[in-house]
Amino acid sequence: xxxxxxxxxxxxLPVVGKYRMSMGSVSLLQSTVVExxxxxxxxxxxxxxxxGPIYQPQHALGARAALEEMAPSLIGLDPRNFGQLNRxxxxxxxxxxxxxxxxxxxxxxxxxxxxxxRICDLLGGATGDTIATYYSIPVASxxxxxxxxxxxxxxxxxxxxxxxxxxxxxxxxxxxxxxxxAIKPGMRLAADANRGxxxxxxxxxxxxxxxxxFVLEQPCNTMEEIAAVRYQLCHPVYMxxxxxxxxxxxxxxxxxLVDGFGMKLTRVGGISALRTVRDICxxxxxxxxxDDSWGGDIIAAACVHVGATVDTSRFEGSWIAAPYxxxxxxxxxxVRLEGGxxxxxxxxxxxxxxxxxxxxxxIASFG
Ligand SMILES: [Mg+2]
Numbered sequence: 001x002x003x004x005x006x007x008x009x010x011x012x013l014p015v016v017g018k019y020r021m022s023m024g025s026v027s028l029l030q031s032t033v034v035e036x037x038x039x040x041x042x043x044x045x046x047x048x049x050x051x052g053p054i055y056q057p058q059h060a061l062g063a064r065a066a067l068e069e070m071a072p073s074l075i076g077l078d079p080r081n082f083g084q085l086n087r088x089x090x091x092x093x094x095x096x097x098x099x100x101x102x103x104x105x106x107x108x109x110x111x112x113x114x115x116x117x118r119i120c121d122l123l124g125g126a127t128g129d130t131i132a133t134y135y136s137i138p139v140a141s142x143x144x145x146x147x148x149x150x151x152x153x154x155x156x157x158x159x160x161x162x163x164x165x166x167x168x169x170x171x172x173x174x175x176x177x178x179x180x181x182a183i184k185p186g187m188r189l190a191a192d193a194n195r196g197x198x199x200x201x202x203x204x205x206x207x208x209x210x211x212x213x214f215v216l217e218q219p220c221n222t223m224e225e226i227a228a229v230r231y232q233l234c235h236p237v238y239m240x241x242x243x244x245x246x247x248x249x250x251x252x253x254x255x256x257l258v259d260g261f262g263m264k265l266t267r268v269g270g271i272s273a274l275r276t277v278r279d280i281c282x283x284x285x286x287x288x289x290x291d292d293s294w295g296g297d298i299i300a301a302a303c304v305h306v307g308a309t310v311d312t313s314r315f316e317g318s319w320i321a322a323p324y325x326x327x328x329x330x331x332x333x334x335v336r337l338e339g340g341x342x343x344x345x346x347x348x349x350x351x352x353x354x355x356x357x358x359x360x361x362x363i364a365s366f367g
Contacts, residue, residue, distance in 0.1 A: 022196025165196020
């Protein structure tokens with residue numbers, strides 16, 4: 001099997017409602033969908049969708065420039081040979097793992113379709129028909145956050161992520177107390193600052209919420225700031241934005257900096273890289289999520305397939321952007337929340353086939 005052509009599509013994903021994090025709000029995301037075409041008539045889809053240009057160094061136009069740089073050198077390769085494909089991408093371009101991730105996801109999709117197996121089966125087998133997820137409550141007033149927490153618990157969610165940061169820390173502290181009063185026992189909480197706290201405010205917040213059980217996700221901007229307060233905090237620390245690749249995950253684990261991860265599929269480089277991270281975390285019994293910062297059904301399906309293969313005792317769920325997006329790429333097999341869980345797709349490969357009318361015409365083609 002050989003790759004004969006690569007098409008790149010732009011998909012505008014307007015945000016339903018308001019999604020506010022410590023560094024600001026987002027209202028429309030530009031997703032980049034990649035289609036790999038082979039000489040055997042099997043096609044695969046991948047996607048990458050940075051959540052705006054300031055969440056991280058990644059941005060939509062950067063992904064497209066990176067794809068343009070790499071795509072020509074991939075034509076002729078067998079996409080089922082992930083190692084070879086990833087080495088070819090490394091030889092063509094340094095960095096830009098989030099763009100390489102779109103190709104990698106599409107290659108896994110082709111591999112699954114070619115062998116008639118789901119990606120989760122190729123990754124070692126799913127733990128069940130559905131997987132855990134968690135709901136993310138954007139930065140909101142203490143009253144709004146408490147109301148939404150109650151509502152999400154009623155829907156069946158058993159893990160909530162409360163966005164904090166980017167405002168007076170007193171409001172964050174009040175929010176966590178109000179949410180804790182609103183929920184019933186059994187609900188697990190994460191307080192995600194998205195790098196938005198100073199080490200001083202992380203200490204204030206953790207010590208004044210010491211009786212509330214939650215994990216503190218990505219409290220500060222750098223590993224050094226987290227290291228400075230790590231052993232004075234009253235809460236376990238998870239790393240998200242700074243877990244940029246396999247090496248940074250190893251660094252954080254080997255220095256004892258964190259107790260788990262919010263792990264993003266495209267940031268680390270796709271399914272192949274996330275599989276490595278999954279296995280490293282397994283060796284150290286570290287909990288983690290398997291998700292991404294945004295994206296449509298293709299990214300959601302890829303996250304769910306990897307998430308379905310993580311030991312359930314340490315799996316923190318796959319967050320998907322579906323509740324904030326109107327419609328699906330694949331209306332027949334959408335990836336969505338159902339009663340606080342996500343059904344693992346059943347079709348071969350990703351199990352999601354985008355409606356080509358929703359992708360429009362390619363913005364770039366290679367091969
Ligand atoms: Mg996070």
